Amino acid sequence: MTKETYAPGTHPSLPPPKNTVGVIYWLKENLFSSATNSIVTLVSIYLLYLALPSAINWLFIDATYVGTTRKDCAPGGACLAFIVERFNLFVYGFYPAELRWRVNLATLLLVVAGAAVLWDKIPARKQMLKFAMVYPFIGAWLLTGGFGLEPVSTHLFGGLMLTLIIGVTGIVFSLPLGILLALGRQSDLPIIKYFCVGFIEFIRGVPLITLLFVASTMLSYFLPPGTTFDLLMRVLIMVTLFASAYMAEVIRGGLQALPKGQLEAAESLGLNYGQAMRFIILPQALKISIPGIVNTFIGLYKDSTLVIVIGLLDPLGIGRASVADSAWLGLSTEVYLFVAVFFFISCFGMARYSLYLENKLNTGHKR
């Protein structure tokens, strides 16, 4: 072996030791590092082997995509023909077919408004945000009609569209309401404080479906005689109130995590209560609460499925109704899995966005 000499600092990097790189090393380190680990790995692989191939076969390879009744579907495979045939029902509910462009347009505008709110590098963000502020009214106008558009009754709303309506409305209105409730709960004024505490604890103590029952059957008792209003509207109000109570608790956690010095410093600078909250307290408290806020959003979005118990037809409701269709009996698994995929994509997306936001707003104070 020849002996080479190098001037200090010029020696080329040596390759890493053979036994610390490559597939074998990775396997050894992560799957077979000890006897127990190896056994666990082998058992896991065996279980996956039992479950995965048959599931993939059922869902993709043996599945039937085209057909008009259950009999067209091959036995032993998933019957996706049903979902293909009823796809529009799952998306639009019973919204009139010739007016569906309005739903599409509203969704497109929702994406634009959502992008403006969620993505801060969008061009002309100021104007876009103004658009996002008025979007709820535009969206409501497009969907329900009136003012020159043919009116559509909210009874016909359904499917993914209904889930989006409930989810977006709840998200948009529960955050400000939750902030107010959280501030009320922290307030020095006993009457306001105990009212907020009572409201929050009551809402958090009962299941959402009892509130929805109240909205659907009993709310007319509490209104002046003769007044009625739309069932969807009542549901939206209840879902928003429900989510705002949970939101209030999440934000209270953020408020309590701030050191008292922040408020004292703001007051000593001569800021009044409103200014101190707007410029000092809330920006910090909301930043800490982001994971909780997004979790509440996800919970609200998932809870929107509960409207099926009072007869509204969201995708799950449509799925449940169509499972009973005599031409397509016994398809519950396929239908529910399809709806599950939709919910998974939206909720997982929200969770990922929350992580992104947390990292972006992390100013290095995190311990």
Add this chain to the structure above:
Amino acid sequence: MSTPTSNTNPLLRAWYDKETRSIIVQIIAAALILAFFSFIINNAVVNLSNIGKDINFSFLWDDASYDINQHLIEYSSTSSHFRAMIVGLINTLLVAVAGIVLATILGFLLGVMRLSSNWLTQKIAYVYIEYMRNVPVLLHILLLHGLIITSLPRPKGSYNFGDTFFLNNRGFQMPSPEFQSLFWVVSGSVVGGLAFAWWFSRHAQKVQDTTGKAYPVALINIAAIVLLPLVVYFILGSPIEWDVPALKGFNFKGGMVIRPEFIALWLALSLYTAAFIGEIVRAGIVAIDHGQTEAAQALGISNSRVLNLVVIPQALRVIIPPLTSQYLNLAKNSSLALAIGYMDVVATIGGISLNQTGREMECMLIVMGIYLAISLIISSGMNWYNNRMQLVER
């Protein structure tokens, strides 16, 4: 901005005074709240009298005249609405408690799996948790119920476990015990075993604190609780007769059955909540400073005891508060039983009784009151446990 002293108008001066202002704001708030409540209560009174209804709970003692397919206490269609409510409440509590137990076990398992050094286990737990968390629980319930109904065989082709247990789409059939006269001795020995275990663990702790001598507490206690009743049971000549289910015609006769609605609801609630508990447990264990483990290892404590004596007691402090809200969620989510026809408290008093008597106001008040009470009991119980586990600071 003007300063308070520069104002001569007494009304403005009063507004700038913090004390006075807070009183004014509160009076306005109280007036608004009172006005709101008197408005809706007045509306309710007017509306109810318009249709000739009153608020009256005496309907609770009328005959319910409907059947409940799962009742743990005596119930028939001639029982009262009140009894139907109790049956429903017991069913709610049954599924909630069973769900909490299974969810906790699975959740701790998932939490540990998420932290496993084994890549495959870790990923399996991750995929499971993300799937479960991001899909509504109602969908899990309906999916599982559908799976049980459609994919399990009819009673004729039941899965047979040694001719005593049968699994089919009517549920899980199993033998039911019929207690003979001497059975109270066995129950007594269980109570005795529990009492002994309680006394012995306190005694062993005291001995260990004063002398450092450690007894095998877990082993002795298991023997007292399990072996003692077993021995008594066999000495008395097995004072339980088992009523074994058997296929008669199209269905099973005898024994008892765990109904598919219960299985679906119980599994769905537990599997769903377990995913959340798994993440909570993981966060709790991660929150423990690594120095704690290292210090314990440096003292020569074995790995399993490090986990039991150092990591878990500290992690529990972080875990318990969010765990409480998961338990509450599970109890409240059990009301989704309605969607698959499990007869819980919402389906009985808030469903069929409500529809039969037309007393929405009273029934919903009862249902909400029951859930508020359950929530209060769970959270105060967990608070008590939390206070016990908290770090005692000087």
